[in-house]
Amino acid sequence: MEDLSTRRHQIFPVLSPDQIEMARRFASGEPVRFSPGEAIYSVGDRQAPAWLVIEGSMEVYRHEGLSGEAPITCHGVGQLSGEVNQLSGRPTLAGARAGQTGCTAMPFDAAHLRALVIGSAEVGEVIMRALILRRVNLIDTGAGSVLIGIAGNAALARLQGFLTRGAFPYTVLDAAIEGEGKALIDRLGIQAAELPLMVCPNGTILRNPSDAEAATCLGMTPDLPLGKIYDVAIVGAGPAGLATAVYAASEGLSVIVLDERAVGGQAGASSRIENYLGFPTGISGQALAGRAYNQALKFGAEVVLPVAVEDLVPAQRTGSFLSLALAGGRRVEARTIVVASGARYRRPEIDGIAAFEGNGISYWASPIEAKLCAGQDVVLVGGGNSAGQAIAFLAPQVSKLHLVVRRALEETMSRYLIDRIKALPNVVFHLNCEVDAIEGNAAQRLCSATVRNRRDGSMAQLPLHHLFLFIGADPNSGWVRDHIRTDPKGFIITGQGFDAAGEQTRRPLPLETSLPNVFAIGDVRAGSTKRVAAAVGEGAAVVAQIHLALHHIGARR
Ligand SMILES: Cc1cc2nc3c(=O)[nH]c(=O)nc-3n(C[C@H](O)[C@H](O)[C@H](O)COP(=O)(O)OP(=O)(O)OC[C@H]3O[C@@H](n4cnc5c(N)ncnc54)[C@H](O)[C@@H]3O)c2cc1C
Known part of the structure; x- marks a missing residue:
C-alpha cells in the first residue's frame, strides 16, 4: 500500500x-x-x-x-x-x-x-x-461501502474481490464480533443466509448482493441513454478493450465499453506483470487496469459493468446500425463493434469441482485469496507463466505450496519465473502429475486432492483447503459465433474476407471479422500473441481501422 x-x-x-x-x-x-x-x-x-x-x-x-x-x-x-x-x-x-x-x-x-x-x-x-x-x-x-459478514465466508470474499478489482473503497465489519455491524444485524433480524450485508455509501442496505446488484447501488452500471448510437461499442474491458477505449475516445469518437465482470480482464488477475514495457519493477494487473480505466474515463468513454453481452445483432439493412443484446434485455447500438472479450480460464474435468469454486478453488491469486490461505498448505495446478507468477506471490505467504504440473516447466514457463520458484524453499514439485479427484468434508470445505502420477499411475493424497488452477484459457467467443467466422478452437478470424450477403464495396481491414464493421482484437483473435502488450497494441491499431470503416459508412449514407 x-x-x-x-x-x-x-x-x-x-x-x-x-x-x-x-x-x-x-x-x-x-x-x-x-x-x-x-x-x-x-x-x-x-x-x-x-x-x-x-x-x-x-x-x-x-x-x-x-x-x-x-x-x-x-x-x-x-x-x-x-x-x-x-x-x-x-x-x-x-x-x-x-x-x-x-x-x-x-x-x-x-x-x-x-x-x-x-x-x-x-x-x-x-x-x-x-x-x-x-x-x-x-x-x-476505508470510506465507501461497509460490508458486514463472517470472516472467511465465500460470498464475502467474492464481494471483496469485486470491489477491490473495481477500485471501490470498503470496510469490513465482522458479524460475529460485538460492535455496530453485529448490532445492525440484530436490529434488522438478518439471517445467516442473508450475509454479507452491504451498506452502500448512500445508506442503501443490500442483503448478500450479487456483483451486479452491488455495482448498480454504487452507480457502476448507469442507465444507458435510449436511442444513442455510439461510434464504437467495445465488448470487454481487458487490456485490449481499455486500450481501444482510450485511443478511440481521445480521438473524439463516442465510445461505450461493456464488461461482464470488472476492468482488467485476465491481466487484472495477475499479481505482478514484469514484462510490460516501461515498468522495470513490475506492476500488478489491477494497478495497470485501474490506470487505464481512469484514462478511458478522462477521455469520456462510458464504461459499464458488470453487464454480459449475450448477442451481436447484425445491421438489418444498408444504413442501419449494429447492435449488442445485453443481459436483462437492454440493447446498445453502434456503427462499429470491437470484440475484445479475451479468454476464460479452463476448468479441468474433475468431479464436484463446481461446488468448491469460490469456496476453496480459485482461478486467480489476489491478496484476498492469499489472506484466506495464509499459513496453510495449498495446491496449485499449472505450468505456464500465469502459474509461475501466482506461485512467486503465494508461496511466501503459505506454509507449503504443492505444484502439480503435467510437463517439464521448461516447456511452458519463462526462465526467470522457473529460477524464481525453484529458489522458493516451500514449493514441492509434483512433475508429470495431475489432480485426479478432490474431496470435501462434512462442512462442505475442500479438504484434500488426489494427485496421479501420469508416468507410473501412482496416487498421492494431499491435504488442503485451497486449490489454485492455472491451466490455460479458451476464447470467449461463444456469444458471437453465430455471426462471425472462427477457427476450430473458437478464436475469431480477422482480415480474411466478409461472409455477409449483400453488396460489399471494400475488403476487410486487417483486424476486421467476417462481418463488416465488427473487429476482433486481443486474446480472442485467432493468431494473436497472448500478452498484455500485444492486446494493447491491437487496441491502438484497431482505432485507425475504425476511422477508415466510419469514413466508408459515412460515404455510403
Ligand atoms: C494470471 C495471469 C497472468 C498473466 N500475466 C501476464 C504477464 O505477466 N505478461 C503478459 O504480457 N501477459 C500476461 N497474461 C496474459 C494477459 O493477461 C492477456 O494476454 C491479456 O489480458 C489479454 O487481454 P484481452 O483484453 O484480449 O482479454 P482479457 O484480458 O481476457 O479480457 C477480456 C474481457 O472481456 C470480458 N468479457 C468476455 N466475454 C464477455 C461478454 N460476453 N460480455 C461482456 N464482457 C465479456 C471479460 O470479463 C474480460 O474482462 C496473464 C494472464 C493471466 C490469466
Missing part, C-alpha cells in the same frame, strides 16, 4: 490565480455562494459537480463505519473538490459543506471537468493526479 502522507500537496493541490482564471473558462455554470455550514453535496449524490473554491472554504467529509463521519480536508481558495467518480457523474464517495465563513465556488459537471482535464495539459495533470490519489486515499482509509 502506498504511503500517501508525503503526497498531501498532490492530493489537495492549490491552483494559482492564473490557473483559476484558466479553469474558469471550462466551468459548467456561474459561481455559487453557499452560506456557512450549507450542504454542497452529500455522500452518494449522483451527477454532483466538482467545485472550485474561489472565496471562503469548503469542508469535505466521508462516512466512518455505519454511523460516524470523518473529516477529509478543508478546501480553500484554488482547491477543487471531487475524486475519479466525478469524471463520469457517478455517486460521490464524500460529502461537502461550506466552511465557517461560507464559500463561493464554480461548478464543473462531468463533461466540463473532463474538458478541463483534457483542455489544459498543466492544470489537467495536477487535477487528474489529485482525483486518482484521492480515490487511493479513500481506499486506504
Whole structure:
C-alpha cells in the first residue's frame, strides 16, 4: 500500500490565480455562494459537480463505519473538490459543506471537468493526479461501502474481490464480533443466509448482493441513454478493450465499453506483470487496469459493468446500425463493434469441482485469496507463466505450496519465473502429475486432492483447503459465433474476407471479422500473441481501422 502522507500537496493541490482564471473558462455554470455550514453535496449524490473554491472554504467529509463521519480536508481558495467518480457523474464517495465563513465556488459537471482535464495539459495533470490519489486515499482509509459478514465466508470474499478489482473503497465489519455491524444485524433480524450485508455509501442496505446488484447501488452500471448510437461499442474491458477505449475516445469518437465482470480482464488477475514495457519493477494487473480505466474515463468513454453481452445483432439493412443484446434485455447500438472479450480460464474435468469454486478453488491469486490461505498448505495446478507468477506471490505467504504440473516447466514457463520458484524453499514439485479427484468434508470445505502420477499411475493424497488452477484459457467467443467466422478452437478470424450477403464495396481491414464493421482484437483473435502488450497494441491499431470503416459508412449514407 502506498504511503500517501508525503503526497498531501498532490492530493489537495492549490491552483494559482492564473490557473483559476484558466479553469474558469471550462466551468459548467456561474459561481455559487453557499452560506456557512450549507450542504454542497452529500455522500452518494449522483451527477454532483466538482467545485472550485474561489472565496471562503469548503469542508469535505466521508462516512466512518455505519454511523460516524470523518473529516477529509478543508478546501480553500484554488482547491477543487471531487475524486475519479466525478469524471463520469457517478455517486460521490464524500460529502461537502461550506466552511465557517461560507464559500463561493464554480461548478464543473462531468463533461466540463473532463474538458478541463483534457483542455489544459498543466492544470489537467495536477487535477487528474489529485482525483486518482484521492480515490487511493479513500481506499486506504476505508470510506465507501461497509460490508458486514463472517470472516472467511465465500460470498464475502467474492464481494471483496469485486470491489477491490473495481477500485471501490470498503470496510469490513465482522458479524460475529460485538460492535455496530453485529448490532445492525440484530436490529434488522438478518439471517445467516442473508450475509454479507452491504451498506452502500448512500445508506442503501443490500442483503448478500450479487456483483451486479452491488455495482448498480454504487452507480457502476448507469442507465444507458435510449436511442444513442455510439461510434464504437467495445465488448470487454481487458487490456485490449481499455486500450481501444482510450485511443478511440481521445480521438473524439463516442465510445461505450461493456464488461461482464470488472476492468482488467485476465491481466487484472495477475499479481505482478514484469514484462510490460516501461515498468522495470513490475506492476500488478489491477494497478495497470485501474490506470487505464481512469484514462478511458478522462477521455469520456462510458464504461459499464458488470453487464454480459449475450448477442451481436447484425445491421438489418444498408444504413442501419449494429447492435449488442445485453443481459436483462437492454440493447446498445453502434456503427462499429470491437470484440475484445479475451479468454476464460479452463476448468479441468474433475468431479464436484463446481461446488468448491469460490469456496476453496480459485482461478486467480489476489491478496484476498492469499489472506484466506495464509499459513496453510495449498495446491496449485499449472505450468505456464500465469502459474509461475501466482506461485512467486503465494508461496511466501503459505506454509507449503504443492505444484502439480503435467510437463517439464521448461516447456511452458519463462526462465526467470522457473529460477524464481525453484529458489522458493516451500514449493514441492509434483512433475508429470495431475489432480485426479478432490474431496470435501462434512462442512462442505475442500479438504484434500488426489494427485496421479501420469508416468507410473501412482496416487498421492494431499491435504488442503485451497486449490489454485492455472491451466490455460479458451476464447470467449461463444456469444458471437453465430455471426462471425472462427477457427476450430473458437478464436475469431480477422482480415480474411466478409461472409455477409449483400453488396460489399471494400475488403476487410486487417483486424476486421467476417462481418463488416465488427473487429476482433486481443486474446480472442485467432493468431494473436497472448500478452498484455500485444492486446494493447491491437487496441491502438484497431482505432485507425475504425476511422477508415466510419469514413466508408459515412460515404455510403
Ligand atoms: C494470471 C495471469 C497472468 C498473466 N500475466 C501476464 C504477464 O505477466 N505478461 C503478459 O504480457 N501477459 C500476461 N497474461 C496474459 C494477459 O493477461 C492477456 O494476454 C491479456 O489480458 C489479454 O487481454 P484481452 O483484453 O484480449 O482479454 P482479457 O484480458 O481476457 O479480457 C477480456 C474481457 O472481456 C470480458 N468479457 C468476455 N466475454 C464477455 C461478454 N460476453 N460480455 C461482456 N464482457 C465479456 C471479460 O470479463 C474480460 O474482462 C496473464 C494472464 C493471466 C490469466
